[in-house]
Amino acid sequence: MIYSSELIKGTLKTIILKLLKDNKRMYGYEITQTVKELTAGKIQLTEGALYPSLHALEADGLLTTETEYIGKRVRKYYSLSQQGKIESKQKVNEFSDFLNTMVYLLDIKTNFA
Amino acid sequence: MFILKDEHIDFILQDIKNNGLENQDLILNLLDHICCIIEEKLEEEGNFEEYYNSIKSTFYHKSYLEIEEETNLLLTFKNYYAMKKVMLFSGIFSASILSLGIIFKFMHWPGASIGIVLSLGVLSFVFLPLLFTLRVKEKSNTRDKILLVAGAIPAILMSLSVLFKIQHWPFANTMGYLTILILLFIYLPLFYTSGIKHQETKINTIITSIIIIVGCGLFLTLVVTPKTQKAQLVKATANIYRSQQILEKEKILLSKINNSSEESLSNNSKSKIVFEELELFKNKLLKFSAGIDKLDSAFIANKNYLEDVMLGDYLDGQKEEEQLIKLRQAVLLYNKSTLGNEKINIESTFLDNESTGFIQRVPTAITEIIQLQIQLLQHQRELMAVK
Numbered sequence: 372m373i374y375s376s377e378l379i380k381g382t383l384k385t386i387i388l389k390l391l392k393d394n395k396r397m398y399g400y401e402i403t404q405t406v407k408e409l410t411a412g413k414i415q416l417t418e419g420a421l422y423p424s425l426h427a428l429e430a431d432g433l434l435t436t437e438t439e440y441i442g443k444r445v446r447k448y449y450s451l452s453q454q455g456k457i458e459s460k461q462k463v464n465e466f467s468d469f470l471n472t473m474v475y476l477l478d479i480k481t482n483f484a
Numbered sequence: 485m486f487i488l489k490d491e492h493i494d495f496i497l498q499d500i501k502n503n504g505l506e507n508q509d510l511i512l513n514l515l516d517h518i519c520c521i522i523e524e525k526l527e528e529e530g531n532f533e534e535y536y537n538s539i540k541s542t543f544y545h546k547s548y549l550e551i552e553e554e555t556n557l558l559l560t561f562k563n564y565y566a567m568k569k570v571m572l573f574s575g576i577f578s579a580s581i582l583s584l585g586i587i588f589k590f591m592h593w594p595g596a597s598i599g600i601v602l603s604l605g606v607l608s609f610v611f612l613p614l615l616f617t618l619r620v621k622e623k624s625n626t627r628d629k630i631l632l633v634a635g636a637i638p639a640i641l642m643s644l645s646v647l648f649k650i651q652h653w654p655f656a657n658t659m660g661y662l663t664i665l666i667l668l669f670i671y672l673p674l675f676y677t678s679g680i681k682h683q684e685t686k687i688n689t690i691i692t693s694i695i696i697i698v699g700c701g702l703f704l705t706l707v708v709t710p711k712t713q714k715a716q717l718v719k720a721t722a723n724i725y726r727s728q729q730i731l732e733k734e735k736i737l738l739s740k741i742n743n744s745s746e747e748s749l750s751n752n753s754k755s756k757i758v759f760e761e762l763e764l765f766k767n768k769l770l771k772f773s774a775g776i777d778k779l780d781s782a783f784i785a786n787k788n789y790l791e792d793v794m795l796g797d798y799l800d801g802q803k804e805e806e807q808l809i810k811l812r813q814a815v816l817l818y819n820k821s822t823l824g825n826e827k828i829n830i831e832s833t834f835l836d837n838e839s840t841g842f843i844q845r846v847p848t849a850i851t852e853i854i855q856l857q858i859q860l861l862q863h864q865r866e867l868m869a870v871k
Contacts, residue, residue: 399513400520418543419551422513427558438512443493444519445512 374414383416383424385466388433388451388459396437396450399425425449433458486526486535488519496536503548510552514543564621571614578603578611597650604647612640627678634671638663652794660707664700672696717789720847721774724790727854728779734861741868755860758818758828762860765811766853772798773846795834795849796842812838815856825866828859 379386390402397405403416428434433455439446451459473479497515505511518540526535544550585599616636620629642663648656672693679689708716770776773790776783799805812835819827830836833852834844 398516400517403517418514418517419554422510422517422551423555423558425513426507426510426555427562430559430562441516443490444516446516447509447513 372413376417376420379414379416380420382466383420384428385462386414386416387421387424387428387449388455388462391434391449391451392456392459396448398446398448402449428455485524486522486528486530486532488523488532492522492532493519495533499536499540500548505548505552507552507555510555514548514551518543560621564618567614567618571611571618574606574610574614578607582607600650601647604643608640608643608647612636612643627674631671631674631678634666634674638666638671641666652797660703664703667696668700713792714789717792720792721784721789724847724850724854725779725781725784727851727858731854731858731861734858734865738861738865738868741865754818754821755826755864758814759857759860761811761814762853762857765807766850766857768804768807769795769798769846769850769853773850790847790850793846794842795844795846798846799842809838811835826863828856828863830856 386406387402390405391397394405399418399421403418403421406414406416425434429436429449433452434449435452435455437448437450439448493515496518497511500511500514505514518536521539522532522535525539526532540548581599582603585596585603588594588596588599613636616632616639620632623629623632641659645656645659645663648654648659675696676689676693679685679692767777770779770790773793774783774788776788799808815828815830815835819830833856834849835852835856
């Protein structure tokens with residue numbers, strides 16, 4: 372089952388921030404591939420959602436970037452800024468809290484409880 | 485694994501650019517991303533163009549441009565919140581500082597004008613422009629946008645006009661009249677015609693229109709009309725000219741007693757020094773407010789009038805301020821060195837207090853100078869009479 376894009380939209384920033392926290396620096400394609408591997412293909416980030424979010428996070432000052440030339444191409448690596456590290460923690464905590472609330476709200480019988 | 489050649493990369497880059505993308509960062513990101521996919525997924529002997537065309541459609545619904553539009557949307561959305569915060573903060577700031585400034589003004593505490601100027605400045609240049617930019621963004625149809633702009637201009641003009649008025653800067657009145665004109669003849673018709681059509685906004689539209697008309701009417705009732713203003717200037721100028729005539733007569737009388745036709749004050753150097761200092765300053769003020777060297781009948785006959793300017797405007801420069809200080813010291817020195825009945829009375833004149841000199845009007849200051857000069861001559865005449 373691949374999750375709907377509505378579900379992913381609200382958590383995309385959290386996913387990006389957490390991945391960058393664990394991997395120091397990544398480029399766009401790498402992020403999509405890592406997410407795909409980690410979720411066994413259940414979450415497939417689209418380019419149309421990923422890059423706008425990356426640019427917005429950069430504009431917010433949460434990400435810093437460095438570019439590397441690969442032949443004729445330019446690869447842009449993203450990593451967390453100091454503020455991004457704090458935000459990453461907050462986002463994950465917020466989502467975890469949200470998850471608990473949803474479990475309670477939707478009355479989901481969790482198999483890890 | 486497929487090895488991408490330079491021409492492949494150029495081909496992709498051109499294809500992305502052909503879709504109208506402008507954000508360089510985004511273009512390069514997408515280019516690298518596509519290259520990564522091709523390098524990883526396409527076999528060594530695969531058909532580049534065919535594969536590229538098959539994967540590129542997974543990036544969008546209609547074209548690459550969607551990604552840039554989404555990016556811009558996210559970026560503006562971020563600004564939107566920052567702008568909204570700044571707008572609210574600047575609004576609260578100017579409202580509270582303005583209220584404080586008004587209280588200070590009525591209590592005659594120092595700092596009132598700084599508060600008023602600062603708050604009106606923030607209101608005109610930060611709060612109102614932001615408010616209208618944000619509102620314009622929220623509206624989708626052109627008519628609403630035009631209506632907002634037609635409302636924004638008079639609002640900013642009105643606030644600036646009050647700011648300029650209290651600071652005695654030029655064009656304050658022009659901006660005030662312009663506000664009324666735009667409000668009544670551009671904003672009001674637009675507002676009325678767009679609101680009256682819909683049943684649910686009909687009553688509010690009529691009420692607001694009435695308030696706008698009555699508000700403008702009240703404003704214009706308070707305003708001194710140009711004709712009255714002119715009449716006041718004529719009166720003030722005639723008043724000064726009359727005082728000057730009395731002064732001239734006083735000079736003649738004194739010189740008659742003195743039996744010397746030339747120097748009426750020659751026998752008393754102390755009063756002569758002050759008299760000359762006053763004369764010098766008076767002439768400079770005349771030059772500044774009317775552009776003339778001497779106030780005489782020709783001046784009046786030519787229908788020239790003294791402008792109702794502030795002394796502070798004249799005293800803007802370092803040199804002018806020094807002149808005022810020098811004059812004041814000369815007058816104080818004279819009063820200190822003379823007996824009671826020879827002193828000249830500077831109470832409540834522009835020379836009374838060093839700091840309040842700036843907020844006096846030039847015509848008033850000229851009248852005061854002439855009166856002081858008459859007093860000097862009269863004291864002198866009294867001395868002569870006693871002899």
